[in-house]
Amino acid sequence: MGLSFDDKIPIYLQIINHIKKEMITGKLKGGDRMPSVREMAEKTRVNPNTIQRVYQELEREGVTYTQRGTGSFVTEDTAVIQKMKLEMSQEIIKTYVEGMKSLGMEAGDILSLLKGYLEGEQDGNNS
């Protein structure tokens, strides 16, 4: 996994987001077995305790579940994945809107610029 971290942000949060993204995009599918803590630590070159924390957090959020003796698995509940997708997109929107507002844009400007961008994208004009 070519994971590059921003060391300013807690590592465990970055790994959680990375795993969630893999679930949303279908790289990790419902019912897939998660790598063991040790495998994940070696793959990401991160302290196993940090990975342990990631796994605990994912399970607490209901994104994964543990089957005794066999490991940790991705939830098969599509509603959970859908909710995750919405939450992550909300965060991206928030960052975007904050960025636009810091440039002095109003809601109307933001909407029309975004609309224009999306239309351009359809025509293949944005690069």
Place this chain on the structure above:
Amino acid sequence: MGTILEAKGVSKSFGGIKALNALDLKLERGRIMGLLGPNGSGKTTFLKVIAGLLRPDSGEISIDQNPVGLKTKSLVSYLPDRNTLYPWMKVQDAIEFYSDLFEDFDEDKARELLELMKIKEVAPVKSLSKGMQEKLNLCLVFARRARLYVLDEPLGGTDPVAREKIIDLIITNFREDSSILLTTHLVGNIERLFDDAAFICKGEIVLQGNAEELRLDRGRSIDEIYREVFKDE
């Protein structure tokens, strides 16, 4: 869990110069701590005290509830900041040397690690480059089944690729029932390995905490916090 290492008010002077100044530090079992500070901050002296090679002038230091002494030498696997193997030795002699010295030394494990690091058993120690000697010493240290690994600059003089290999070796061989205290002044390379970070300056711990919480509280990497703490040093 529980505490594996506890230092209380540890002081040590050399000819009137204070190397350690009433140093307090606690490390919990199953965790990796980075002891961070510039050259001359007291890191090596402190590790030598933990390893039982130097007696502090005052203060208490215990490992797994035992005061540092003969008993704790069997609990602590210490990597000094320089090669301690005799130059006439071959790598296989070094394995035997460690095997004679330490009851918890696992020869098979040593051979496995050396193979991983591509060090040949028939090679004379003196024929190895500085970086290879560092790897050899690290392999021997990790082939012991110790409670506490104390590593003085494990990333020492090695190149970036070798550093990655050493970091991998530490991650792969870290056991939940053991703990690691390691010093470094190359923080950026290794900060993802730390559960805890302790910053040492003039023989005192000036800042200590959970690495993730330090990042969260300050919005900075451990490397940046290091630069901030030691900007006047």
